[in-house]
Amino acid sequence: METVTDALVMRNFGEDLRVERVVAKGPAPDEVLVEIAATGICHSDLLCMSGNLPFPTPTILGHEAAGTVAAVGTGLLGSYSVGDQVILTFDSCGDCNSCKTDHPAYCHDFTSRNAPSDLSDDGKPRLHMATPDASPVWGKFFGQSSFARYALVSSRSIINITASCGLALPREELQYLAPLGCGVQTGFGSVMNSLGVTAGSSLAVFGAGAVGLSAIMAAKAVGASIIIAIDLVESRLALAKELGATHVLLNSGTTLAQDVKDIAPVDRGVRFAIDTTGVSSVIEAMVQSLGLMGKALSVGMAYANPELKIDINQMIMSGQSYLGCIEGDSVPDKIIPRLVEEYRNGRLPVDKMARMYPYTECNRAIADMRSGKTVKPILVW
Template identity: 45%
Template sequence: MSTAITAAVARAKGEPFTIQKARLRGPQDDEVLVRVVATGLCHTDLIVRDQFYPVPLPAVLGHEGAGVVEEVGPNVKNLKPGDHVVLTYGACGYCQPCVGGHGAYCSHFFGLNFGGGDLEGRTAIEDEEGRPLHDHFFAQSSFASHALARENNAIKVPQDAPLELLGPLGCGIQTGAGAVINSLKVTPGSRFASFGAGAVGLSAVMAARVAGASTIIAVDIVPSRLELAKELGATHTVNSREVDMVEAIRDITGGGVDFALESTGHPQVLAGAIEALGTLGAIGVVGAPPLGTKGEFDINGLLLNGRTIRGIVEGDSVPQRFIPQLVELYQQGRFPFDKLVKFYPVEQINEAAEDSTRGVTLKPILRFTHA
């Protein structure tokens, strides 16, 4: 049986999303059908719409969904209709990185998340004329009133948590917070800098505060973002449009930071961020520029100072464990990521995208209305 859905479709490179009716097939194997309550709009959705990554179009994007399970496939073991879930990235669950607890580096990651269908190239959504729409985006395609996910990327969350708020925990918020806690392992009393104060960078700021860093520096060019960073735990802010950010960070820290995160995707920012590291400092890179973008750094500065540079996908998190932990931290008032979001009806997706691109809104969340 198929389900009639409403979806926001990216039809061609750089064009606005269009809202249209479609049909979604029922769940098979270990899949779950989720009625989407709300879904975050992420930078990755926009760079795919604009074809920085070669996902085939037309497609139903969306990868920060949250909703209610309506139906489960025959091989689903631990989810049932009525469960509240956050949808996260897809991973096969059986390759070497997956069995080692590093599903974000799944051997099939690109195919499962950016392939435009399942690993065999099959799609689950058809438009009103019966033509296939590319889907399975991040194993969910949640820019739709209903989405199919697999049991391993539909994360059960408490019924008393605000479901419409939780979708961004599946990607953007998880990425920033996980980079700090899981990947860099920021330590109590350490010095940390976030290069970029968007949703990912500010999630890192909040996580650094949870981790006990004593100096937390937010770097950006937008004054309002820097003010919000102070609310969320930054002890210092640096406007890199007004001052030399490397010199400013060295002055604040007396030599450089122990840990840093680069979330802007700009190579020149990454180069400066590496220079702002202290001895034995480590930087995580999560900003996603167009494929093929190159960066530069001083090799001797890296070598003689014992610095570390590492790429990070999805905060290197095990979502089944990490997303419920973030929900609990939010409910305790220790991770107030609600201060990053603004809600839009899904019909205003293009306004939300424009606001995100202009920096007016840090984390748009699209709401779906169900009869």
């Protein structure tokens, strides 16, 4: 089976995406062909476009999507039906110790399964340009490459919300759920899984983008009494306040850590903190803002300067800890149905941080995200 689709192709690092016609052959037995309704743009996509995560080109990116099943591989006929509504997420093997113990984000094959693949079958590409030379295109980014109207998706990258939630959503509502598969589950899972934020506790969130705002909504849901949002953009701080932050701080540079500690004096600082920026100086301020028995978490990759200066003696004497986390240490088929219900019940208003763009305006959406004008751009197909 061949499907001709519009796709946003990255030809070279540092260049705009191009709308091009691509042929997808499949699905393979362990794949589903999904008609994409909408795709969120994530900072990981931008990092790849800039060359911070190098791999062969041309490539189709995109890894936050929602859509409907268009065709089912022969090995999955009992699990999916044409027309099922699905949310797409990261891929994992399902067989390693991490996957078997409910930590699929730390799958032993995470890199190979989520980096772009050449999708070759007996030396013939299953994803190629719709041109006479049929030049190959790299795909299956995060098991999906959903910057396309149609995507070949790995089985473990699919959450069937028709089956798990018993829902048949209007298309516009489904489109708003696209970011649940990465940014939202990262923020929400970081609070629920990695940090274990508790009712009545304090949390500082450094960076009020989509991940940070999702963490704020999660902290509000669990009943944290102090929720501090820190950012450089005043409009994002206003949105953070609307979504549940009790305090907001415009990044004050050298006094930032003390400014945070002054808001939470009971334990001489905050009990929990999350950094989404990946900026070393901000991460250091996050650790310094911790109170007694405080726990800090990094979810933003630090590509520019990954080295930190941390006072180990202070951490030992205060019983503090500093952790890293990917994808909120989430189990997608457990957390995403919950996030759908939270959204449906009005407790996870992701639509307030999102803005829809036609996919043909993808480069404007990316520019708006980079400038801070838009928190979470969603491309509509």
